[in-house]
Amino acid sequence: MxxxxxxxxxxxxxxxxxxxxxxxxxxxxxxxxxxxxxxxxxxxxxxxxxxxxxxxxxxxxxxxxxxxxxxxxxxxxxxxxxxxxxxxxxxxxxxxxxxxxGIGNLYEEYLKLKDKLFNEGLFNEEDKKKIPYFPRRVGVITSPTGAAIRDIINVLTRRNNTVDIILYPANVQGDLAVAQLIKALNYFDENPVDVIIIGRGGGSLEELFSFNNEELARRIYNMKIPVISAVGHEVDYVITDFVSDLRAPTPSAAAELVSMSKEDLNNSLELLLNRMYRKLDYKIETEKLTLKKNYETINKNVFRNVEMGKLKLSALREKLILNSPKQNLNVLKLKLENSKRILDNIKLEKIIKNSMEKLDKQKSDLDFLILNILKRKKYNLIEEKTKLVTSIKSGVYLKNIDGGILKSARDIDVDEIIDIYFIDGKARARVENISLRSDELE
The missing domain is CATH 2.40.50.140 (Nucleic acid-binding proteins)
Known part of the structure; x- marks a missing residue:
């Protein structure tokens, strides 16, 4: 070959x-x-x-x-x-x-479930609940040992350390994950917080697939409390992102969304104070313009009446010359009474002018009084907030059975059941007697 x-x-x-x-x-x-x-x-x-x-x-x-x-x-x-x-x-x-x-079929399942829930309306924007502007209690559902909970705690502590974080630990991948995540949502439905963050750190599609479960998606959709989905990184999308009330690209971003910084809080207070001042100024200026308008109207009427009186007196003078003395006296008497009424209107003009001056003085006094009241209230607010933060940081604070923090004896009733929180546990007590001190600033 x-x-x-x-x-x-x-x-x-x-x-x-x-x-x-x-x-x-x-x-x-x-x-x-x-x-x-x-x-x-x-x-x-x-x-x-x-x-x-x-x-x-x-x-x-x-x-x-x-x-x-x-x-x-x-x-x-x-x-x-x-x-x-x-x-x-x-x-x-x-x-x-x-x-x-190993995940080709998973991705197909994800797309099918996404289309199914979309067609049922579970992604509709009009059904989504509003995230509270200033939540005080934040429920977190995630692994207690993962990076997600550390990121959430770090962000919330840095931005506003008065926010309570309630962690419900749950597996975020594996066979037990879906059941534990649903159990956590049930717990918060029975023990309400202001908002819930559910999520985990990044991973492969297979590792994130617990958040593509249909039963979990429907449970999130039916929650009474707003839910934020914070799963994986910014490029990762799961079914819980679409059915939740808000999707955060990362757990840290979710913590940013639910926490108002102290600086933002102070700015909001300043905005409210300025808005109150503007409304008061507008009200006072409106009343002042109304009084001024009434004053000008009365002044015009008085001037017109005076001029008319002059004309009538002139006509009377001519009649006195022509008429009999008795008749002239009767006419004169009537005209004098009319003139007296006109002079009374002139006195009213002076009274209104004096009232305007008093109103201006009262407005200045009112501005000064309102400013002092607002300063005292702001001081009381800051003092109460400081007491609350100090109490919580010290490890001892009181709550009613509904979970609300008790800041004053006025918040408690006789025979009411309260919880006392210590650094290492809590105790439940019944109130037998209440003694109130008179406030120094009211």
Whole structure:
């Protein structure tokens, strides 16, 4: 047999391989490395395991059908055919599909559930509850040992350390996760807080898949309390993100959303104070303009009456000359009485002017009084807040059976049951007697 060309050899090998029905439609499991997206749209990569590797190619028209973006390190199952690139004599795996190993079916389940719940209206914006502006009690459902709870505590403590954090520990992945997450939501429905954060740190699709559960999604949708979903990183999306009342890109971002900083609180108080001043000034100016308008109207009437009186007196004078003395005296008497009424109106003008001056003085006194009252109330508010924070930080504070913090003896009734919280536990007590001190500032 005579020698053949290299080209002919490679062509023969390619033809021989194409005749193998296994190699023409095969699934190969391995890890992606040397991943390259060419400018022509083709994908070139190496598929390897711990023992061997094979060069792989996916053409651009097949790449358009991919449901995810492959990258180095992905464990995948590649479906395609094996052939030889004749010019190089290289054996290649020509990929038709690439699926992440073990989660291709999970992603399909995620898409089906997402479409189902969307069509049922569970993602509707009009059904979402409003997140409270200044929550005092925040429920957190996550792993007690994960990074998520540490991030939430750090952010809340830094921004506003008066916010109570109630952690309900739960598995966030694995077979027990869904049941524990639902149990935690049931607990907070029976023991209300202002808002709930449910979530975990980042992970693979398989690790986050507990948050793609239909039963968990429906439980979140039916919660009475607003729920914030904070699962994974910013690029991760799960079903709980869509059914919750608000999606936070990370657990830290969720903590930012539910905490108003002390600086923001002070700014809000200043805005309220300025708004109150503006309303008072507007009310006073409106009343002042009304009085001024009434004063001008009365003044015009008085002036008109005086002028009319002058005309009538002039006419009377002429009649006195023509009429009899007795008749003139009667007419004069009537005219004098009318003139007296006109003079009384002139006195009323002076009274109104004096009233306007008194009103201006009362307005100044009222401004001064309101300013002092607001300063005292703000002082009392700051003092009460300081007492509350000091009490909580000291490790001892009181709450009623509904969980509300008791700041004053006026908040307690005789025979009421209260809880006393110490640094190492709590005690329940019944109030037998209440003695009140008179406030120094009222």
């Amino acid at each position: 005579s020698a053949i060309k290299v080209k002919e050899l490679n062509k023969y090998i390619k033809k021989y391989i194409a005749m193998d029905y296994i190699l023409s439609d095969i699934e190969v499991e391995g890890e992606i490395s040397n991943f390259t997206l060419h400018s022509n749209g083709n994908i070139y990569f190496t598929l390897k395991d711990e023992y061997a590797k094979i060069n792989s190619v996916m053409y651009s028209n097949d790449r358009m059908n991919l449901e995810y973006s492959p990258k180095d390190g992905d464990s995948v199952i590649v479906k395609g055919s094996v052939s030889v690139y004749e010019r190089e004599g290289a054996l290649n795996l020509y990929a038709k599909t690439i699926n992440l190993n």
